[in-house]
Amino acid sequence: AQTVTQSQPEMSVQEAETVTLSCTYDTSESDYYLFWYKQPPSRQMILVIRQEAYKQQNATENRFSVNFQKAAKSFSLKISDSQLGDAAMYFCALYGNKLVFGAGTILRVKS
Amino acid sequence: DTEVTQTPKHLVMGMTNKKSLKCEQHMGHRAMYWYKQKAKKPPELMFVYSYEKLSINESVPSRFSPECPNSSLLNLHLHALQPEDSALYLCASSQDVIGTVNQPQHFGDGTRLSIL
Numbered sequence: 001a002q003t004v005t006q007s008q009p010e011m012s013v014q015e016a017e018t019v020t021l022s023c024t025y026d027t028s029e030s031d032y033y034l035f036w037y038k039q040p041p042s043r044q045m046i047l048v049i050r051q052e053a054y055k056q057q058n059a060t061e062n063r064f065s066v067n068f069q070k071a072a073k074s075f076s077l078k079i080s081d082s083q084l085g086d087a088a089m090y091f092c093a094l095y096g097n098k099l100v101f102g103a104g105t106i107l108r109v110k111s
Numbered sequence: 112d113t114e115v116t117q118t119p120k121h122l123v124m125g126m127t128n129k130k131s132l133k134c135e136q137h138m139g140h141r142a143m144y145w146y147k148q149k150a151k152k153p154p155e156l157m158f159v160y161s162y163e164k165l166s167i168n169e170s171v172p173s174r175f176s177p178e179c180p181n182s183s184l185l186n187l188h189l190h191a192l193q194p195e196d197s198a199l200y201l202c203a204s205s206q207d208v209i210g211t212v213n214q215p216q217h218f219g220d221g222t223r224l225s226i227l
Contacts, residue, residue: 035215037218042220043199043220043221043223044218044219044220044221045154045201045203045218046218047215047216047217050215089151091153091154098156098159098167099144099156099216100156101153101154102153103152103153104151104152104153106151
């Protein structure tokens with residue numbers, strides 16, 4: 001069984017500041033992959049960043065980076081220099097034998 | 112612009128109607144997916160097609176009938192739906208069902224379905 005838990009229903013950040021979104025997961029798969037997806041009001045699910053579980057190095061994609069703690073089964077997303085366009089629902093997702101999403105975190109960006 | 116195209120964007124239908132949702136991708140992906148998403152909830156997997164064959168059915172009611180006519184197209188046929196089936200239906204595709212980091216799922220914009 002696979003589960004993904006996002007414990008922060010909503011987060012707010014000031015424009016240009018940094019925010020961290022939390023995610024924990026559980027899986028019995030030995031090989032799995034982790035993703036953060038962004039879903040703005042326009043509805044499209046957009047891949048933000050991805051991490052292979054067998055890689056120790058944390059993934060980075062421009063202003064987005066992750067803190068992957070495999071032993072703790074934690075996969076947090078850090079957004080630096082937050083922009084108004086970052087406002088969206090953010091889903092953490094785990095792929096072991098299928099893609100399973102967390103409940104999501106609504107990120108609000110204040111100008 | 113999304114590389115996965117879904118039509119229609121919005122659909123309103125009665126409980127006795129028959130309609131179809133369509134999804135198209137031209138990325139050469141061999142795996143395609145249907146998800147159901149209720150408001151402010153995460154997407155829930157419904158079906159997975161791999162090489163045009165149904166590989167996963169997540170115990171979806173038979174009033175939802177998927178079809179994969181070719182490697183680029185995925186349909187979802189709807190019949191006798193219930194009000195609780197109102198949701199956003201998302202289509203996604205990936206190079207293969209094997210979920211490597213180089214094969215993430217690409218999502219369409221979804222069809223907003225309302226059942227009267």
